[in-house]
Amino acid sequence: MKHKIFKSFVLAxxxxxxxxxxxxxxxxxxxxxxxxxxxxxxDGDLIIHYYRFNEDYDNFLVWMWPDGADGGRFYFQNGFEKxxxxxxxxxxxxxxxSYTSKDWNGVNDVSVDFSKRTSEKVGIITRDTNGNKDVSAxxxxxxxxxxxxxxxxxxxxxxxxxxxxSKDEVPQDKLKSASFTSFNQIVIESFVPLSNxxxxxxSLTCEDTSNKLEIDYSNSENRIAxxxxxxxxxxxxxxxxxxxxxxxxxxxYGTKTIDYSSLFSTKQFNDSFYYDGELGAIVDATGTTFRxxxxxxxxxxxxxxxxxxxxxxxxxxxxxxxxxxxFEIRLTGDYHGKYYTYDVSLGGKVNKDVVDPYAKxxxxxxxxxxxxxxxxxxxTPSNWSQVxxxxxxxxxxxxxYELHTRDLTSHSTWNGTEANRGKFLGLIEEGTKYQGKPxxxxxxxxxxxxxxxxxxxxDFKSVDESRLNDNSxxxxxxxxxxxxxxxxxxxxxxxxxxxxxxxxGLVRIKELREVTKAFNESGIGIIxxxxxxxxxxxxxxxxxxxxxxxxxxxxxxxxxxHDTASERQMFRKFMVDSTKMWxxxxxxxxxxxxxxxxxxxxxxxxxxxxxxxxxxxIIIYGEGWKMFxxxxxSSLLPSQMxxxxxxxxxxxxxxxxxGIRDAIKGNVFDAKATGFVQNPALSNAxxxxxxxxxxxxxxxxNRAYVTGTSFSGQWHDTNPGVSINYxxxxxxxxxxxxxxxxxxxxxxxTYQDMQSLAFSIILLSQGTPFTHAGMEMMRTKxxxxxxxxxxxxxxxxxxxxxxxxxxxxxxxxxxxxxxSFMITNERTINRFKDLIEIRKTxxxxxxxxxxxxxxxxxxxxxxxxTPNNVIAYTIKKSASSNDTWNRVLVIHNASSSTYSFNLPxxxxxxxxxxxxxxNGTNISGTYNLNGYSTIIAYE
Numbered sequence: 001m002k003h004k005i006f007k008s009f010v011l012a013x014x015x016x017x018x019x020x021x022x023x024x025x026x027x028x029x030x031x032x033x034x035x036x037x038x039x040x041x042x043d044g045d046l047i048i049h050y051y052r053f054n055e056d057y058d059n060f061l062v063w064m065w066p067d068g069a070d071g072g073r074f075y076f077q078n079g080f081e082k083x084x085x086x087x088x089x090x091x092x093x094x095x096x097x098s099y100t101s102k103d104w105n106g107v108n109d110v111s112v113d114f115s116k117r118t119s120e121k122v123g124i125i126t127r128d129t130n131g132n133k134d135v136s137a138x139x140x141x142x143x144x145x146x147x148x149x150x151x152x153x154x155x156x157x158x159x160x161x162x163x164x165x166s167k168d169e170v171p172q173d174k175l176k177s178a179s180f181t182s183f184n185q186i187v188i189e190s191f192v193p194l195s196n197x198x199x200x201x202x203s204l205t206c207e208d209t210s211n212k213l214e215i216d217y218s219n220s221e222n223r224i225a226x227x228x229x230x231x232x233x234x235x236x237x238x239x240x241x242x243x244x245x246x247x248x249x250x251x252x253y254g255t256k257t258i259d260y261s262s263l264f265s266t267k268q269f270n271d272s273f274y275y276d277g278e279l280g281a282i283v284d285a286t287g288t289t290f291r292x293x294x295x296x297x298x299x300x301x302x303x304x305x306x307x308x309x310x311x312x313x314x315x316x317x318x319x320x321x322x323x324x325x326x327f328e329i330r331l332t333g334d335y336h337g338k339y340y341t342y343d344v345s346l347g348g349k350v351n352k353d354v355v356d357p358y359a360k361x362x363x364x365x366x367x368x369x370x371x372x373x374x375x376x377x378x379x380t381p382s383n384w385s386q387v388x389x390x391x392x393x394x395x396x397x398x399x400x401y402e403l404h405t406r407d408l409t410s411h412s413t414w415n416g417t418e419a420n421r422g423k424f425l426g427l428i429e430e431g432t433k434y435q436g437k438p439x440x441x442x443x444x445x446x447x448x449x450x451x452x453x454x455x456x457x458x459d460f461k462s463v464d465e466s467r468l469n470d471n472s473x474x475x476x477x478x479x480x481x482x483x484x485x486x487x488x489x490x491x492x493x494x495x496x497x498x499x500x501x502x503x504x505g506l507v508r509i510k511e512l513r514e515v516t517k518a519f520n521e522s523g524i525g526i527i528x529x530x531x532x533x534x535x536x537x538x539x540x541x542x543x544x545x546x547x548x549x550x551x552x553x554x555x556x557x558x559x560x561x562h563d564t565a566s567e568r569q570m571f572r573k574f575m576v577d578s579t580k581m582w583x584x585x586x587x588x589x590x591x592x593x594x595x596x597x598x599x600x601x602x603x604x605x606x607x608x609x610x611x612x613x614x615x616x617x618i619i620i621y622g623e624g625w626k627m628f629x630x631x632x633x634s635s636l637l638p639s640q641m642x643x644x645x646x647x648x649x650x651x652x653x654x655x656x657x658x659g660i661r662d663a664i665k666g667n668v669f670d671a672k673a674t675g676f677v678q679n680p681a682l683s684n685a686x687x688x689x690x691x692x693x694x695x696x697x698x699x700x701x702n703r704a705y706v707t708g709t710s711f712s713g714q715w716h717d718t719n720p721g722v723s724i725n726y727x728x729x730x731x732x733x734x735x736x737x738x739x740x741x742x743x744x745x746x747x748x749x750t751y752q753d754m755q756s757l758a759f760s761i762i763l764l765s766q767g768t769p770f771t772h773a774g775m776e777m778m779r780t781k782x783x784x785x786x787x788x789x790x791x792x793x794x795x796x797x798x799x800x801x802x803x804x805x806x807x808x809x810x811x812x813x814x815x816x817x818x819x820s821f822m823i824t825n826e827r828t829i830n831r832f833k834d835l836i837e838i839r840k841t842x843x844x845x846x847x848x849x850x851x852x853x854x855x856x857x858x859x860x861x862x863x864x865x866t867p868n869n870v871i872a873y874t875i876k877k878s879a880s881s882n883d884t885w886n887r888v889l890v891i892h893n894a895s896s897s898t899y900s901f902n903l904p905x906x907x908x909x910x911x912x913x914x915x916x917x918x919n920g921t922n923i924s925g926t927y928n929l930n931g932y933s934t935i936i937a938y939e
Contacts, residue, residue, distance in 0.1 A: 040081045044092030046141065047151055050076065050126060051088045052158040053174055053191035060134070062091060063104065063125040067140065068118030068462075068479015068809060070790040072101025072110045083155075084172050095122075095143065103791050104131065110791045118479035119464070120144050126156055135161050136556050137537060158191060161539065173254015176227075178247075180263050183236040185221075186213075188229040188248050188256065197224050197250060199231060204258070207347045208244035208298075213237070213258075239272045242296045242325075245347030260296070261549030262633045264568055274569045275324040279577070280358030280492075281340065283373040287332040290317075290340065292356060293570060294546045295325025298345045302329055303353065305339040308363015308370065308505055309466075314341075336376055337506060339368040344546055351545035355490060357574065360581070361505035362493040364466060366459045370493075370505035374585050379509040387517045389589045390525050392450065392617050395654060395721025396694070396768045396846045398590075399836055400527065401449040402729055403427075403773040404815065405457060405498050406482055411816030414439055422481070422812070424457075424498045424511040428518035434819040443822075445522050447776070448836040451619070452519060453527040453592050455730060456485030457512065459493040461536055462809065465502035477788050477811050484730060484808040486560060486594060487536045491578050516586050525589025527619060528582055532575050533598040538562035543571075555631040558595055566599040567636050575603060576610050583614045596622025597643035601650050604642040608651040621654030621724050621768070626710040644711035647722055654722040654768060659709035660691025661727050664758050667708070668732040671741045671794040671805055677754050677932070678743045680869035680894045683707045688871060688892075689863055694720035694767035696850050698858035718849045720857060723767030727758045728775045730807075733794060735759075736778040737803040744796050748824075750896070752778065753932035756831045756914075757892060760934035761871075763835040764890055766847050766857060776832035777821040781807050781814050827915065834917045838936060844875050844883045855879060864904070869895040870929075874904060885938040896931040903927055903937075912936040 065071025076089035098113035204213035303314035319327035359369030409426035420426035496502030543551035666673035686705035706712035792806035914933030
């Protein structure tokens with residue numbers, strides 16, 4: 001029941017108080033913090049119980065969301081319940097109800113409808129009113145775990161990631177953590193001061209009794225300070241301790257497992273356990289070797305299955321411990337097409353059916369790995385050995401087109417084979433048309449783009465592959481069959497929902513290879529979007545189940561789960577091995593790294609070196625946002641990360657240029673903010689010019705006016721192509737929607753001109769142009785009438801005209817490319833094609849390097865003096881260029897009215913008049929440039 005707002009203030013107060021009494025839940029304003037002992041109301045299906053050790057609840061609340069839908073703020077009831085003589089807070093939720101709540105910042109109303117959950121899970125974050133999380137991870141309550149009263153009781157404790165489902169499970173200790181800080185030092189931390197505790201009161205034990213931890217009581221470094229105990233051992237531990245579990249116990253405070261993760265980055269650990277050999281299920285002519293790395297495991301068992309899902313008793317084999325933390329077994333015979341998992345014993349705990357992170361494919365929903373011989377006919381397209389990815393001599397020769405696999409074919413205006421709709425095979429189906437014009441694959445080929453960047457095509461978690469034919473799932477407004485896929489599950493396996501048979505892990509391999517084959521044979525390279533920087537929930541990942549604490553950082557900055565630790569040598573090796581596998585096995589042309597700034601640049605450089613051994617001209621770029629700010633278990637510094645400011649230290653690795661993006665259209669985090677196109681200003685024009693120069697140092701660019709980016713310096717010593725110039729990507733509102741939100745009430749023709757102006761700046765710049773599928777046809781993500789507006793929806797002021805600002809889990813109705821837009825926006829498509837052809841034909845727009853002296857890019861490309869709403873420049877070709885054009889003039893007019901420009905001296909011929917290519921019409925004197933348009937002239 002949604003909380004209604006009545007005109008009468010008195011009735012409103014009565015209603016709110018009644019709802020708090022009835023539901024025990026607050027979705028809007030914070031209730032009184034009165035700490036009375038009133039009785040608690042448990043009228044709900046889900047009861048949240050929360051305990052803080054100092055019982056300081058005044059500023060604490062929970063953020064909750066139904067799985068697959070949006071969330072909101074919820075406040076605890078007044079009063080307490082008693083558990084173990086402690087005062088706990090309570091919140092009761094009805095799972096078939098909708099609540100009016102507040103957004104994350106507590107400003108705007110949002111609707112939280114628990115009945116719209118897509119699984120039996122509810123997400124929860126405990127936090128304070130300023131947004132500081134009590135536990136960094138996003139947690140999910142399992143709604144199947146009901147108590148005897150038929151309710152789900154979730155018990156949450158300050159600083160503890162675990163969710164407990166009964167009072168009996170709730171630990172009574174007060175210890176927050178215990179961890180090795182060196183091989184002979186341990187720090188224990190409590191939630192409350194360690195009053196009257198001495199080092200002698202602390203005991204250290206291990207499950208393997210042959211391993212002993214003895215405190216050196218004579219060492220003066222042993223001390224208790226507030227909530228921490230600092231202990232020095234008599235002897236350094238050796239590597240055998242990593243295969244057992246040890247505990248720290250303080251009487252009346254509890255017991256905590258001692259964490260080894262701070263030692264994982266030490267030289268001693270790496271010297272003992274770094275393994276540079278091949279891992280995974282390694283197939284040869286006579287059998288398969290199964291090899292997995294886990295220096296902390298006491299034993300590992302291999303499970304062999306005949307199917308990728310369903311009930312089955314596996315054949316079991318015990319692996320043998322080898323050097324360097326490796327476990328291994330070799331089985332003779334043909335295991336190609338068999339499925340496998342591992343049971344990993346960690347001290348007294350066994351993690352069952354763990355999927356091998358190196359598995360090259362998986363069964364239904366990624367629950368079992370697949371043994372694959374990548375040379376077999378059932379995973380190999382015809383003439384596969386003859387297929388080669390196209391050659392791209394330098395980065396800025398590429399014109400990248402970003403595409404989601406489902407989007408190309410999911411809309412009803414795509415008339416291809418129904419079984420291929422939303423699938424890998426749909427990407428390459430030929431002969432589809434709308435009103436006689438090519439759609440899908442044929443359409444992409446007609447554009448002239450050189451590369452297609454596919455949003456994640458590895459196995460991701462969010463889509464339930466068992467429900468692909470379920471109409472309610474396919475049509476769900478949010479959390480159904482569609483997802484961008486930035487929630488990785490199995491990095492080395494293709495996504496099953498894009499396969500014609502997700503139950504057969506061999507099918508998805510062959511079909512994805514068919515995709516890369518068809519694109520490569522059409523002269524279009526495939527770039528893979530990879531998301532190694534985070535995983536949704538560490539505790540559910542294979543990595544954490546195999547080597548707890550190793551693969552993830554304690555601090556996360558991605559905002560999307562747990563951040564991985566690229567600086568750890570074995571995860572660095574995994575990233576290198578994984579990208580090499582994809583590049584080799586699928587004949588890819590490049591990689592786009594999501595949140596690349598969360599990886600260290602040493603890892604990125606290692607990846608670049610390895611991949612260029614596979615394909616010399618491979619393209620590597622990513623999101624170089626400055627995000628990382630340290631993590632306690634590592635000495636890793638922000639200056640060591642693969643962020644924009646460190647690009648000069650990286651080996652020709654590109655990064656998205658957010659400066660030119662925001663300068664052209666306005667800040668992406670404010671859909672109504674304006675840029676050069678809508679509202680030219682000095683800073684916008686300067687930043688656009690900086691982007692046109694691909695960040696080159698120039699006497700004409702005052703970097704004090706370069707905005708919207710964390711690094712306004714030159715991004716590389718030699719290569720302009722490392723600046724990935726763009727104005728639209730899958731994130732945020734589309735460019736066409738941005739115009740309607742930030743500059744409303746203009747004609748469709750005007751919006752088309754604004755769109756063309758924006759992409760012309762990108763396509764004529766000296767960096768590497770990046771475009772988004774459909775932007776050339778004014779693609780929109782407008783919400784249809786009656787479609788639920790989530791918190792990411794943005795509406796034109798004082799209207800019901802709303803657009804999706806984040807369509808990551810919205811339906812095909814929002815995300816699918818509507819091919820009818822080809823008809824209504826034909827002129828923007830033709831402009832897009834013309835500009836691409838001009839760029840590809842004339843290397844003057846694709847300078848090979850920044851150069852120096854008179855050959856410097858900044859010496860050859862000179863801006864003319866113009867008002868802020870116009871950018872005009874000439875480019876002189878380099879001495880080594882074979883371009884037929886010696887000099888080019890480009891003018892961008894961001895004014896709505898005609899601009900008269902006095903042409904520089906020379907014999908100028910018009911090549912592009914703002915609407916179409918022109919065959920060298922002579923122009924001289926003053927040229928009148930239409931509003932929102934671009935012209936190109938040459939001599």
